Amino acid sequence: RMILLSDYQPPDWRVEALELRFELDPEDTRVHSRLRVRRRDGSAPGAPLRLHGRDLQRLSIAVNGAEPSPGSCVEDREGLLLSGLPDAAEIAIETRIRPDANTALEGLYVSGGSLCTQCEPEGFRRITYFPDRPDVLTRYRVRLEADAARYPVLLANGNRVDAGSLPEGRHYAVWEDPFPKPSYLFALVAGDLACIADRFTTRSGREVALEIYVEHHNRERCAHALASLQRAMRYDEEAFGREYDLDVYMIVAVDDFNMGAMENKGLNLFNAKYVLASPDTATDDDYVHIESVIAHEYFHNWSGNRVTCRDWFQLSLKEGLTVFRDQEFTTDCTLFGVKRVDDVQRLRAFQFPEDAGPLAHPVRPDRYAEINNFYTMTVYEKGAELIRMLRTLIGRDAFRRGLDRYFQRFDGQAVTTDDFVAVMAEVSGRDLAQFQRWYTQAGTPQVTARTRFDAQAGVLQLDLAQRTPPTPGQHEKDLLQVPIRVALLGRDGRRLSARLGGAPEAAEWVLELTAGEQSFQLRGLREPPAAVSWLRGFSAPVLLEAGQGTDELAHLVANDDDAFARWDAAQTLLRRAVIARVEDAVDPRLEAALTTAMAALLEDSAVEPVLLAALLELPAHRELMESFERADPVAVDQARRAVEHSLFAPLAERLAARAPERARWDDGAFTAEAMGQRRLLNRLLAVRVAAGGEGALEEAARQYHEARSQTLAMGALAAVNDRAEPVRGELLADFERRYRQDPLVLDKWFALEAASQVGDGFARLERLLEHPGFRWSNPNRVRAVLGPFMAQNHRHFHRVDGAGYERIAHYLERLDALNPQTAARLVIPLTRWRRLDEARSARMRASLEQLAGKGLSKDLADVVERGLAS
Numbered sequence: 001r002m003i004l005l006s007d008y009q010p011p012d013w014r015v016e017a018l019e020l021r022f023e024l025d026p027e028d029t030r031v032h033s034r035l036r037v038r039r040r041d042g043s044a045p046g047a048p049l050r051l052h053g054r055d056l057q058r059l060s061i062a063v064n065g066a067e068p069s070p071g072s073c074v075e076d077r078e079g080l081l082l083s084g085l086p087d088a089a090e091i092a093i094e095t096r097i098r099p100d101a102n103t104a105l106e107g108l109y110v111s112g113g114s115l116c117t118q119c120e121p122e123g124f125r126r127i128t129y130f131p132d133r134p135d136v137l138t139r140y141r142v143r144l145e146a147d148a149a150r151y152p153v154l155l156a157n158g159n160r161v162d163a164g165s166l167p168e169g170r171h172y173a174v175w176e177d178p179f180p181k182p183s184y185l186f187a188l189v190a191g192d193l194a195c196i197a198d199r200f201t202t203r204s205g206r207e208v209a210l211e212i213y214v215e216h217h218n219r220e221r222c223a224h225a226l227a228s229l230q231r232a233m234r235y236d237e238e239a240f241g242r243e244y245d246l247d248v249y250m251i252v253a254v255d256d257f258n259m260g261a262m263e264n265k266g267l268n269l270f271n272a273k274y275v276l277a278s279p280d281t282a283t284d285d286d287y288v289h290i291e292s293v294i295a296h297e298y299f300h301n302w303s304g305n306r307v308t309c310r311d312w313f314q315l316s317l318k319e320g321l322t323v324f325r326d327q328e329f330t331t332d333c334t335l336f337g338v339k340r341v342d343d344v345q346r347l348r349a350f351q352f353p354e355d356a357g358p359l360a361h362p363v364r365p366d367r368y369a370e371i372n373n374f375y376t377m378t379v380y381e382k383g384a385e386l387i388r389m390l391r392t393l394i395g396r397d398a399f400r401r402g403l404d405r406y407f408q409r410f411d412g413q414a415v416t417t418d419d420f421v422a423v424m425a426e427v428s429g430r431d432l433a434q435f436q437r438w439y440t441q442a443g444t445p446q447v448t449a450r451t452r453f454d455a456q457a458g459v460l461q462l463d464l465a466q467r468t469p470p471t472p473g474q475h476e477k478d479l480l481q482v483p484i485r486v487a488l489l490g491r492d493g494r495r496l497s498a499r500l501g502g503a504p505e506a507a508e509w510v511l512e513l514t515a516g517e518q519s520f521q522l523r524g525l526r527e528p529p530a531a532v533s534w535l536r537g538f539s540a541p542v543l544l545e546a547g548q549g550t551d552e553l554a555h556l557v558a559n560d561d562d563a564f565a566r567w568d569a570a571q572t573l574l575r576r577a578v579i580a581r582v583e584d585a586v587d588p589r590l591e592a593a594l595t596t597a598m599a600a601l602l603e604d605s606a607v608e609p610v611l612l613a614a615l616l617e618l619p620a621h622r623e624l625m626e627s628f629e630r631a632d633p634v635a636v637d638q639a640r641r642a643v644e645h646s647l648f649a650p651l652a653e654r655l656a657a658r659a660p661e662r663a664r665w666d667d668g669a670f671t672a673e674a675m676g677q678r679r680l681l682n683r684l685l686a687v688r689v690a691a692g693g694e695g696a697l698e699e700a701a702r703q704y705h706e707a708r709s710q711t712l713a714m715g716a717l718a719a720v721n722d723r724a725e726p727v728r729g730e731l732l733a734d735f736e737r738r739y740r741q742d743p744l745v746l747d748k749w750f751a752l753e754a755a756s757q758v759g760d761g762f763a764r765l766e767r768l769l770e771h772p773g774f775r776w777s778n779p780n781r782v783r784a785v786l787g788p789f790m791a792q793n794h795r796h797f798h799r800v801d802g803a804g805y806e807r808i809a810h811y812l813e814r815l816d817a818l819n820p821q822t823a824a825r826l827v828i829p830l831t832r833w834r835r836l837d838e839a840r841s842a843r844m845r846a847s848l849e850q851l852a853g854k855g856l857s858k859d860l861a862d863v864v865e866r867g868l869a870s
């Protein structure tokens with residue numbers, strides 16, 4: 001059954017207040033719920049009240065103290081439908097649930113020794129009957145009761161207003177959240193947890209208690225999360241004018257969690273992997289991710305909680321905006337210029353393929369069968385790109401005023417992406433009607449660009465064209481408003497000044513492409529530009545093809561002052577080299593030019609280490625696959641490796657010479673400088689090993705054994721993971737021995753073993769699934785094994801006889817019985833069969849069809865069906 005945006009109806013009933021009492025117990029939890037409801041003004045007279053409910057055992061229901069007649073209280077697939085109600089009523093319901101039988105990890109479930117919840121988007125209906133939709137906001141008062149010895153900590157949203165003991169070794173706590181909220185933001189936690197606490201004083205003087213709850217043995221690994229939270233709170237005040245609004249902000253780390261984390265009001269639940277860190281158990285990337293997820297959830301307090309979504313089609317209203325906000329934070333506080341490179345890399349490797357495949361959907365979808373399957377790269381990451389484009393188009397000042405107005409006007413409301421854009425149009429005085437199409441139209445636009453220089457007139461003409469390919473259900477595409485930031489570099493590598501239209505002279509311009517084909521003139525040029533720097537800062541999420549020659553691109557690689565554009569020029573050259581090899585047309589001239597360019601970069605001490613590391617990296621396999629209508633993934637992997645080898649083999653000495661001093665940077669310090677140096681160390685090591693340089697494997701082994709920071713240990717393991725034994729085997733076995741008891745670190749071992757293409761990958765996969773540290777019930781473990789096997793182990797996953805696909809399909813069927821949401825995510829690689837060579841394509845499709853024939857969950861069935869539809 002499809003849910004359609006066009007069917008949206010405002011709720012007929014408001015919930016004026018909600019009281020919940022939980023008698024907590026893993027095998028038998030009783031939920032007593034008391035709702036005060038009132039018919040909304042203007043609602044259809046006599047409209048029934050819908051209470052959603054799923055897998056609940058209803059023990060009793062009373063309307064204004066009396067049991068409703070059977071005809072006025074009907075249970076159906078969605079829950080309960082109450083009719084014949086007076087305009088205001090109090091409804092009391094008692095339900096029974098079994099958290100320990102909940103393996104889907106939605107609603108109330110058990111993780112480790114704790115009880116915890118995940119309600120977004122529709123988990124609350126697995127706890128009690130309620131209008132479980134984001135446009136029904138109410139105040140919650142929650143009383144938790146549990147065994148005091150087993151669950152000494154009892155948490156819910158808001159402020160704790162009462163606590164005490166009860167007979168029979170039980171105790172209770174009462175929590176009140178003063179802010180009306182939708183049910184998806186409800187949370188509770190009961191457990192035996194350590195609390196790591198600190199404080200934060202907001203700029204208007206509110207004292208906020210910050211509390212991180214973890215299992216006792218993890219208490220030493222919370223310092224980074226706590227410091228990240230404090231930085232994020234300060235940043236949101238300074239950069240966005242947003243202040244915190246409760247007396248306490250809590251974070252709880254949970255081992256079993258479907259996603260990254262959840263922004264429940266005042267009580268964030270986190271996948272433990274995004275909280276726990278110490279230099280010997282977490283890499284720099286882990287540190288950066290933790291900081292960004294902590295910030296992301298904190299930023300949701302305004303973009304999501306204070307202003308929430310009217311319905312789930314509007315998910316990007318909160319997610320796109322919050323991703324944008326966390327990206328800004330990481331850019332300004334931690335990674336600076338290279339953040340954009342990291343984000344674009346991810347977007348191209350994951351969102352572009354989504355937009356070009358069978359699961360493509362607009363940032364604001366208009367239909368869904370299962371909303372859980374729309375927590376996607378498109379809604380999150382492309383959604384963030386739309387926000388960034390808005391800022392580019394209306395300017396930073398107007399954008400900031402627009403955000404202020406948005407938060408002020410819609411505080412306490414559930415609104416739409418249209419509302420957001422309307423505010424931006426209002427503050428800027430610009431017509432954003434065409435821009436709105438970015439929200440409703442799926443697919444990555446293709447932009448082509450050509451230039452012509454008139455030396456006589458000193459005018460550079462730029463001819464642009466746009467086209468968006470069809471996506472499922474959207475065959476005709478409209479023209480978009482595309483901001484394209486450009487600059488020109490002269491022979492000496494410096495930017496040239498010119499005039500665009502009637503504007504004053506400048507050295508960088510934003511071309512607003514709105515037509516199918518459009519020309520722009522840059523006037524007043526005294527010399528011919530040596531290179532055009534296109535799409536600076538990745539100003540729009542498009543595929544831009546400018547037909548630039550090797551010399552022009554090499555000039556950009558050597559000189560561009562925009563980190564993204566510089567990196568992108570190198571990526572274009574590298575991509576061309578790989579494509580040529582895939583097509584059996586090795587381009588020696590191009591590869592030689594690349595070697596020369598790389599040699600120059602290695603010599604250039606002005607290139608920051610972190611940027612150099614990015615410049616030395618080839619486009620990801622996933623991204624390269626997108627360059628072809630159909631391709632043999634094993635051949636693409638081999639071509640990629642061949643280019644890497646041929647490019648860097650002649651540079652072995654320079655690569656070794658450029659390596660930063662290892663002992664000096666091996667300290668796990670969370671500074672941009674230290675992390676940049678370690679990134680470069682690891683990148684150089686990987687390239688040296690790939691180039692087959694003498695002593696490179698030995699150097700990797702040395703780096704592994706001597707490493708104090710996990711960043712350098714993991715860098716060494718990653719460098720050798722696809723190399724012949726014995727070095728690989730020895731190092732990985734050592735790592736497993738060291739971290740056997742540490743699930744989050746062991747996940748990295750699982751991931752490396754699953755990804756390795758050497759030896760018998762199938763036998764290894766079986767062994768991983770039998771490993772004592774593996775559990776099918778834990779999403780992190782399952783993702784660590786199956787994810788890298790599909791994404792990186794091309795030789796085995798893509799075995800021509802289809803054995804890899806069959807095996808994965810079989811595992812997913814098994815996983816689906818436990819955890820549909822995680823199964824529905826992991827199946828996505830099997831939907832890409834159209835892009836494979838014919839033999840593999842048929843086999844992958846067959847595996848997907850076989851899976852479709854099984855009794856699948858709604859989650860998994862939805863992805864499988866869309867993956868098969870033509």
Ligand code: ARG
Nearest residue numbers: 120121259261262263372375
């Ligand atoms: N709102 C959360 C976040 O982005 C994600 C929760 C998604 N949960 C889910 N079950 N789909 O931070």
Ligand code: ZN
Nearest residue numbers: 296300319322
């Ligand atoms: Zn989010």
